[in-house]
Amino acid sequence: xxxxxxxxxxxxxxxxxxxxxxxxxxxxxxxxxxxxxxxxSGFFLCGATAVVVxxxxxxxxxxxxxxxxxxxxxxxxxxxxxxxFAIRHAKMTGVTAVSALYPVVATVLxxxxxxxxxxxxxxAGIILGICALVLTTMANDHKTKQ
Amino acid sequence: MIIKLNNxxxxxSLGTLLFWGGWSFLPKIALQILSPDGLLFYEAVGxxxxxxxxxxxxxxxxEKDRKGIIITACTSSLNIVAILAYFYALRLGPVxxxxxxxxxYPVITLALARxxxxxxxxxxxxxxxxxxxxxxxxxxx
Numbered sequence: 001x002x003x004x005x006x007x008x009x010x011x012x013x014x015x016x017x018x019x020x021x022x023x024x025x026x027x028x029x030x031x032x033x034x035x036x037x038x039x040x041s042g043f044f045l046c047g048a049t050a051v052v053v054x055x056x057x058x059x060x061x062x063x064x065x066x067x068x069x070x071x072x073x074x075x076x077x078x079x080x081x082x083x084x085f086a087i088r089h090a091k092m093t094g095v096t097a098v099s100a101l102y103p104v105v106a107t108v109l110x111x112x113x114x115x116x117x118x119x120x121x122x123x124a125g126i127i128l129g130i131c132a133l134v135l136t137t138m139a140n141d142h143k144t145k146q
Numbered sequence: 147m148i149i150k151l152n153n154x155x156x157x158x159s160l161g162t163l164l165f166w167g168g169w170s171f172l173p174k175i176a177l178q179i180l181s182p183d184g185l186l187f188y189e190a191v192g193x194x195x196x197x198x199x200x201x202x203x204x205x206x207x208x209e210k211d212r213k214g215i216i217i218t219a220c221t222s223s224l225n226i227v228a229i230l231a232y233f234y235a236l237r238l239g240p241v242x243x244x245x246x247x248x249x250x251y252p253v254i255t256l257a258l259a260r261x262x263x264x265x266x267x268x269x270x271x272x273x274x275x276x277x278x279x280x281x282x283x284x285x286x287x
Binding site for chain 2: 004005006007009010011012013014015016017018019020021022023024025026027028029030031032034035036037038039040041042043044045047048049051052055058059060062064065066068069070071072073074075076077078079080081082083085086087089090091092093094095096097098099100101102103104105106107108109110113114121122124125126128129131132133135136137138139
């Protein structure tokens with residue numbers, strides 16, 4: 001059996017993202033979300049700097065690129081803060097089902113901002129994603145009433 | 147039928163969905179100007195800038211629970227390695243397959259929650275989660 005060269009790193013990314021989405025649930029038991037966000041940002045900057053420096057620091061200083069890059073970090077951190085507050089008070093199953101649907105938002109933004117057409121697969125994905133959101137809400141509502 | 151958004155976790159989850167939606171979309175534009183390394187670096191700078199008001203709000207005093215700090219450090223390290231592995235995979239193989247494969251990470255998260263946290267799902271939750279995963283696969287393709 002021949003394993004494609006891209007397969008091991010892709011599998012590694014899949015595994016690590018899965019674990020790194022789970023681990024905060026354990027950490028948030030002993031650290032409050034705000035404190036975790038500050039620590040996380042510090043560690044991420046240290047790690048990213050180490051990686052970039054070790055690869056020769058080929059970083060562009062284009063103002064538009066810098067602004068976009070920083071915006072990515074700000075959006076990600078606000079999202080992470082809300083995620084930590086969500087998992088602190090709820091089961092991971094519900095939070096993961098809702099928050100993992102962020103590609104729906106990205107696809108809709110790409111449609112409106114970049115004029116990227118929607119394939120039938122993406123359209124079906126958006127509809128299914130919205131149904132999943134409604135169903136998760138209903139499942140939670142049902143549980144609350146019990 | 148009226149669906150009540152009276153639970154804070156749901157509002158926080160929907161907020162996460164919106165902000166992570168923006169976070170996953172912006173790199174499409176940013177990578178036209180920046181290299182993956184550059185984006186990783188500025189993303190980290192942006193993350194620190196966003197956490198500064200939080201640090202100010204906390205009066206600069208951080209909890210010092212060792213276990214929590216170690217787990218947070220591990221999470222950040224895993225994230226960086228995952229991002230690099232993802233970029234490396236993208237350089238070697240087909241984008242659609244790789245995006246689909248890596249987008250399945252909630253399966254790992256849910257499996258870990260089942261094994262270590264003993265979280266169970268009722269039928270409605272199971273159906274919702276299955277639909278969410280199917281939606282992710284469709285969107286990634």
